[in-house]
Amino acid sequence: xxxxxxxxxxxxxxxxxxxxxxxxxxxxxxxxxxxxxxxxxxxxxxxxxxxxxxxxxxxxxxxxxxxxxxxxxxxxxxxxxxxxxxxxxxxxxxxxxxxxxxxxxxxxxxxxxxxxxxxxxxxxxxxxxxxxxxxxxxxxxxxxxxxxxxxxxxxxxxxxxxxxxxxxxxxxxxxxxxxxxxxxxxxxxxxxxxxxxxxxxxxxxxxxxxxxxxxxxxxxxxxxxxxxxxxxxxxxxxxxxxxxxxxxxxxxxxxxxxxxxxxxxxxxxxxxxxxxxxxxxxxxxxxxxxxxxxxxxxxxxxxxxxxxxxxxxxxxxxxxxxxxxxxxxxxxxxxxxxxxxxxxxxxxxxxxxxxxxxxxxxxxxxxxxxxxxxxxxxxxxxxxxxxxxxxxxxxxxxxxxxxxxxxxxxxxxxxxxxx
Amino acid sequence: xxxxxxxxxxxxxxxxxxxxxxxxxxxxxxxxxxxxxxxxxxxxxxxxxxxxxxxxxxxxxxxxxxxxxxxxxxxxxxxxxxxxxxxxxxxxxxxxxxxxxxxxxxxxxxxxxxxxxxxxxxxxxxxxxxxxxxxxxxxxxxxxxxxxxxxxxxxxxxxxxxxxxxxxxxxxxxxxxxxxxxxxxxxxxxxxxxxxxxxxxxxxxxxxxxxxxxxxxxxxxxxxxxxxxxxxxxxxxxxxxxxxxxxxxxxxxxxxxxxxxxxxxxxxxxxxxxxxxxxxxxxxxxxxxxxxxxxxxxxxxxxxxxxxxxxxxxxxxxxxxxxxxxxxxxxxxxxxxxxxxxxxxxxxxxxxxxxxxxxxxxxxxxxxxxxxxxxxxxxxxxxxxxxxxxxxxxxxx
Numbered sequence: 114x115x116x117x118x119x120x121x122x123x124x125x126x127x128x129x130x131x132x133x134x135x136x137x138x139x140x141x142x143x144x145x146x147x148x149x150x151x152x153x154x155x156x157x158x159x160x161x162x163x164x165x166x167x168x169x170x171x172x173x174x175x176x177x178x179x180x181x182x183x184x185x186x187x188x189x190x191x192x193x194x195x196x197x198x199x200x201x202x203x204x205x206x207x208x209x210x211x212x213x214x215x216x217x218x219x220x221x222x223x224x225x226x227x228x229x230x231x232x233x234x235x236x237x238x239x240x241x242x243x244x245x246x247x248x249x250x251x252x253x254x255x256x257x258x259x260x261x262x263x264x265x266x267x268x269x270x271x272x273x274x275x276x277x278x279x280x281x282x283x284x285x286x287x288x289x290x291x292x293x294x295x296x297x298x299x300x301x302x303x304x305x306x307x308x309x310x311x312x313x314x315x316x317x318x319x320x321x322x323x324x325x326x327x328x329x330x331x332x333x334x335x336x337x338x339x340x341x342x343x344x345x346x347x348x349x350x351x352x353x354x355x356x357x358x359x360x361x362x363x364x365x366x367x368x369x370x371x372x373x374x375x376x377x378x379x380x381x382x383x384x385x386x387x388x389x390x391x392x393x394x395x396x397x398x399x400x401x402x403x404x405x406x407x408x409x410x411x412x413x414x415x416x417x418x419x420x421x422x423x424x425x426x427x428x429x430x431x432x433x434x435x436x437x438x439x440x441x442x443x444x445x446x447x448x449x450x451x452x453x454x455x456x457x458x459x460x461x462x463x464x465x466x467x468x469x470x471x472x473x474x475x476x477x478x479x480x481x482x483x484x485x486x487x488x489x490x491x492x493x494x495x496x497x498x499x500x501x502x503x504x505x506x507x508x509x510x511x512x513x514x515x516x517x518x519x520x521x522x523x524x525x526x527x528x529x530x531x532x
Numbered sequence: 533x534x535x536x537x538x539x540x541x542x543x544x545x546x547x548x549x550x551x552x553x554x555x556x557x558x559x560x561x562x563x564x565x566x567x568x569x570x571x572x573x574x575x576x577x578x579x580x581x582x583x584x585x586x587x588x589x590x591x592x593x594x595x596x597x598x599x600x601x602x603x604x605x606x607x608x609x610x611x612x613x614x615x616x617x618x619x620x621x622x623x624x625x626x627x628x629x630x631x632x633x634x635x636x637x638x639x640x641x642x643x644x645x646x647x648x649x650x651x652x653x654x655x656x657x658x659x660x661x662x663x664x665x666x667x668x669x670x671x672x673x674x675x676x677x678x679x680x681x682x683x684x685x686x687x688x689x690x691x692x693x694x695x696x697x698x699x700x701x702x703x704x705x706x707x708x709x710x711x712x713x714x715x716x717x718x719x720x721x722x723x724x725x726x727x728x729x730x731x732x733x734x735x736x737x738x739x740x741x742x743x744x745x746x747x748x749x750x751x752x753x754x755x756x757x758x759x760x761x762x763x764x765x766x767x768x769x770x771x772x773x774x775x776x777x778x779x780x781x782x783x784x785x786x787x788x789x790x791x792x793x794x795x796x797x798x799x800x801x802x803x804x805x806x807x808x809x810x811x812x813x814x815x816x817x818x819x820x821x822x823x824x825x826x827x828x829x830x831x832x833x834x835x836x837x838x839x840x841x842x843x844x845x846x847x848x849x850x851x852x853x854x855x856x857x858x859x860x861x862x863x864x865x866x867x868x869x870x871x872x873x874x875x876x877x878x879x880x881x882x883x884x885x886x887x888x889x890x891x892x893x894x895x896x897x898x899x900x901x902x903x904x905x906x907x908x909x910x911x912x913x914x915x916x917x918x919x920x921x922x923x924x925x926x927x928x929x
Contacts, residue, residue, distance in 0.1 A: 122751050122752060122753070123751075123752070123753045125747070125751060125832045126747040126756075127747075127753065129746060129747040129751075130744050130747045130748075130753075130759070132744070133740040133743070133744035133807060134744070134759075136740060136800045136803060137766060137800055137804060139800070140774070140778065140796060140797055140800030140801070141769060141800055141804075144774040144776075144777035145773060145777075147777035148773060148776065148777055151776065151780070161780045163784055316662060317662070320663055320666070323659055331667065333911070333912055333915055334667060335666060335670065336911070336922070337671075337674065337908065337911075339922070340907055340911045340922075341904050341908065342860065342878075342900075342904055343879075344861075344879040344882050344883055344900070345882065345899075345901075345904045346673065346904075348900055349676060349677040352676070352680065352893055353673060353676055360676055360692055360695075363692040364561065364562075364693065367561065367567075367568055368558075368567075368570050369569070415919065415922060436647065438651040438652070439648065440648075440651045464768060465770075470770075470772045471863045475883070487770070490772050490773070490775070490776070491772070494776050494779075495868070500776055500780060503776050504777070507772070507776060510773050514769070514770075518768060
């Protein structure tokens with residue numbers, strides 16, 4: 114009895130799960146594996162269209178005799194690189210209209226012209242002509258003939274499904290792509306973006322955890338950058354920081370803080386002279402990191418605030434009785450209470466900043482030294498239209514990601530569940 | 533000891549006042565007043581004098597008399613040191629100094645003798661300063677976004693610092709950018725598409741996620757632990773590694789450039805987190821209530837529909853709002869999939885506008901306001917629900 118019940122339970126569970134699992138599998142897991150496949154192929158953006166036979170129909174009169182017409186089909190292979198085999202052509206004529214001297218590749222049966230064209234090479238073109246006449250010598254309506262569209266079919270290899278593989282893409286990724294610089298930029302961006310966001314998150318949480326007028330209002334405001342759409346915020350920042358007529362530069366020049374406008378998003382390096390040392394700061398990258406911090410510190414704030422509110426108040430009271438000042442209270446009570454959440458946040462934010470695409474793309478498009486791995490996927494795959502290469506870079510990202518996740522779950526996965 | 537705390541008090545308080553006055557000055561510059569000097573050193577000294585005066589007087593005077601007299605005197609000093617400006621600027625200076633004097637009311641000579649007083653002073657002023665700093669840094673870009681949409685390109689090129697709005701003008705003149713982006717750039721259509729995609733994503737995600745979450749939370753089946761632990765791992769894979777295969781496959785299936793394609797992708801990418809959030813909540817519903825439902829002869833479907841859903845409306849609301857926000861703000865897939873202006877979402881449309889360098893910036897900002905406003909309104913209105921969604925979904929962002 115219970116056996117059948119558990120069987121029913123199992124069956125119900127699978128039915129309930131099936132749609133979701135199927136969708137997630139086909140849209141998330143399948144592409145991750147498909148990347149591996151594509152990364153070993155030489156494919157460019159224009160190759161991914163499956164070649165198909167096409168025909169354009171032109172109808173002409175040949176003499177004053179309106180009962181005879183000529184149809185010209187401009188046939189072609191849509192692909193410039195791949196052949197199509199077993200091309201079959203079909204077109205329908207109105208009743209009483211028959212073809213004259215039909216091409217040997219074709220036959221006419223029950224009002225339908227059917228042709229077997231065999232194999233078309235890449236770029237194949239042919240003007241295929243058919244003479245038609247009305248059996249009763251009535252006038253043929255040109256428009257009727259024109260409105261009937263021919264149908265074509267053929268077999269073509271899908272370039273994505275062929276089995277010739279190459280290691281070229283990976284060689285290019287590691288040797289011709291300035292890979293070290295790419296990796297360093299990504300880590301620089303990820304690390305400082307994460308640290309900065311957590312730092313400001315702690316600061317903001319510490320503030321909001323105190324009592325002051327307008328506290329809940331402040332809490333909502335602090336989340337604005339995270340909630341707002343990235344497109345709008347990124348363009349507002351670009352506008353603000355624009356060197357020609359941006360508000361930020363205009364203010365700085367107005368108050369004589371800058372001598373001249375600085376292109377914060379378009380200048381790769383800024384040379385600073387500190388105590389006689391020449392320091393090269395990656396300016397555009399730093400600006401992008403600041404945007405990143407501005408946009409994502411709210412998340413760190415939210416988590417740390419939730420943790421701070423759970424710290425028992427009597428801990429602080431006890432510390433006060435023992436004669437501890439604010440600094441000591443922060444170092445000895447607050448910090449130990451939030452280290453766990455900070456380490457989790459660090460790992461999560463690290464993984465997510467590592468994959469960040471939109472923010473950098475919208476601010477600089479990857480120019481002036483802000484080219485990170487995700488930006489490179491886009492550049493390779495869509496700007497240079499080398500899909501294979503883009504996939505290879507994606508594979509590098511996925512591999513690094515798996516390493517990070519492994520570290521994350523080894524180090525703090527269990528802790529994360531406890532909190 | 534007393535000297536140390538005194539100097540720390542003077543230093544921090546006057547830096548704080550200086551920051552307040554500088555922010556006021558910057559904001560006034562943006563209203564078209566011609567300031568060219570922040571007068572840092574003079575105003576700093578002014579701040580030291582003010583703090584010292586307030587400290588020395590301490591509690592000897594009535595609080596209100598004290599702050600009003602000090603504020604009046606120092607506003608006049610400030611007038612004398614700084615450039616001339618319209619009367620409303622001086623009123624704002626007066627209010628700022630009043631606020632400052634009120635804030636330092638606790639400080640007097642006796643207070644400086646207490647334990648850890650320098651630390652306390654620093655913490656107090658960091659708190660005060662932090663609140664103003666964060667509010668300023670966060671709201672400033674939003675302010676610029678909003679105000680730019682009411683200006684014209686020419687006015688901004690002539691004076692990039694003048695954001696003052698002329699309310700004497702016609703309202704239709706003020707809102708001209710909004711009319712233009714609706715008329716010429718078809719934003720009405722994009723709003724419809726964006727809403728359709730976002731709301732559609734929410735509905736389909738919930739339809740798929742609620743049964744799946746119920747199965748994970750309640751039923752026993754082979755592979756349950758594996759499934760529930762892999763949900764979050766799947767969620768952690770970023771869109772950028774999915775985009776090339778999806779682009780190729782969707783191109784071949786003819787799903788690119790269509791709203792349906794976007795709906796499928798958005799649903800799939802938000803499903804894991806929706807299931808994760810919902811199953812957590814479903815587990816907290818007492819099992820006895822369901823047993824009663826089974827006794828009444830309900831099927832699984834009936835139990836979900838009649839018992840689980842009504843009991844977990846708050847969780848469903850936060851999932852729905854969170855998914856809506858993700859779909860509304862999504863950019864990467866709409867950039868890759870849509871290249872026909874007929875099927876653009878709002879985000880994609882704004883990005884398309886920037887592709888043309890000739891597009892005046894006020895149109896761009898008007899578009900940005902239109903895409904930002906609904907999210908912020910929803911956020912403020914449903915903050916409680918959205919915050920719990922954000923916290924649960926925060927492994928991604």
